[in-house]
Amino acid sequence: MLGFIKKGLNKTKEALKSVVGSEKKEKLPKDLIEEALLEADMDYDLVEKIINRLPEEVTKEKLKKELAWVFSVPKNDIEINDKPFTFLIIGVNGAGKTTTIAKLAHKFKSEGKSVILGAADTFRAAAIEQLTKWAEILDVPIVKTKQGHDPAAVTYDTIASAKAKGIDIAIIDTAGRLHNKVNLQNELKKIVNVAKKAYENAPHKIVLIIDGTQGSSAINQAKVFKEIVGVDGVIITKLDGTAKGGSIFTIGHELQLPILFVGVGEKPEDLVKFDKNEFIEGILEGLYD
Numbered sequence: 001m002l003g004f005i006k007k008g009l010n011k012t013k014e015a016l017k018s019v020v021g022s023e024k025k026e027k028l029p030k031d032l033i034e035e036a037l038l039e040a041d042m043d044y045d046l047v048e049k050i051i052n053r054l055p056e057e058v059t060k061e062k063l064k065k066e067l068a069w070v071f072s073v074p075k076n077d078i079e080i081n082d083k084p085f086t087f088l089i090i091g092v093n094g095a096g097k098t099t100t101i102a103k104l105a106h107k108f109k110s111e112g113k114s115v116i117l118g119a120a121d122t123f124r125a126a127a128i129e130q131l132t133k134w135a136e137i138l139d140v141p142i143v144k145t146k147q148g149h150d151p152a153a154v155t156y157d158t159i160a161s162a163k164a165k166g167i168d169i170a171i172i173d174t175a176g177r178l179h180n181k182v183n184l185q186n187e188l189k190k191i192v193n194v195a196k197k198a199y200e201n202a203p204h205k206i207v208l209i210i211d212g213t214q215g216s217s218a219i220n221q222a223k224v225f226k227e228i229v230g231v232d233g234v235i236i237t238k239l240d241g242t243a244k245g246g247s248i249f250t251i252g253h254e255l256q257l258p259i260l261f262v263g264v265g266e267k268p269e270d271l272v273k274f275d276k277n278e279f280i281e282g283i284l285e286g287l288y289d
């Protein structure tokens with residue numbers, strides 16, 4: 001519970017305090033709130049929308065109401081209601097896909113579920129090696145092939161293996177070469193089609209990994225992925241390393257996709273379920289406390 005605000009929003013809170021000061025306050029002038037929210041990388045239009053509804057001097061309670069009003073995100077519960085429940089993990093290189101897959105595997109394993117990984121980012125040898133290392137550390141099976149081989153085949157084999165072994169959850173990595181949209185689209189579509197051949201209900205969740213340190217600029221990338229393959233939910237990584245936590249408002253608002261989890265560190269346990277109220281509470285702490 002505390003992980004999100006403590007670890008995930010620390011730098012964002014510092015950014016807010018750099019504008020409003022760090023002493024405790026009952027009320028804040030609205031132009032300072034405006035400046036602080038922009039400093040934390042909350043989208044300009046969203047900030048204006050909020051500011052227009054505020055009086056000159058704003059209490060914490062009032063701002064809380066307005067932040068909650070403007071920030072409407074779809075529900076983010078994941079019900080594991082099928083077997084093997086398949087996650088397809090997509091996103092640009094470096095966004096934190098591999099680390100996030102390890103975190104998801106760790107989470108499900110610690111809930112008593114069995115997990116298998118699929119190394120379908122066959123574009124780079126390093127991606128396969130990195131995921132293999134995580135599989136060893138976490139003691140979960142992995143399906144992989146040589147660099148350059150067909151990612152759809154790895155996807156098929158992963159799901160088939162999960163079925164054969166009665167494994168609860170399959171998590172499949174993919175390559176994220178965004179500079180060639182057509183290739184990426186073809187590859188992802190093929191992976192999805194082949195996943196369905198392995199198991200008609202797969203993939204159950206296509207999850208987009210977004211690098212939180214990129215702030216609002218990651219949104220256009222996200223829109224491309226949403227357009228080419230469809231996305232069921234997002235995970236925002238590296239929140240601990242950025243002062244741009246306000247971008248979560250923008251990401252949630254613009255994409256209208258469930259924010260499933262946020263990454264708050266590099267260790268397998270550094271994954272927190274996103275909670276809208278906790279997030280808003282963290283922003284308010286940065287401003288008022």
Ligand SMILES: Nc1nc2c(ncn2[C@@H]2O[C@H](COP(=O)(O)OP(=O)(O)OP(=O)(O)O)[C@@H](O)[C@H]2O)c(=O)[nH]1
Binds near residue numbers: 095097
């Ligand atoms: N601080 C912090 N670092 C993270 C988080 N998630 C990932 N990272 C780091 O970000 C870097 C990139 O993560 P990867 O998981 O390798 O990213 P990827 O998208 O798989 O990238 P490629 O392997 O290049 O495709 C690594 O150094 C991770 O340790 C997070 O939530 N917090």
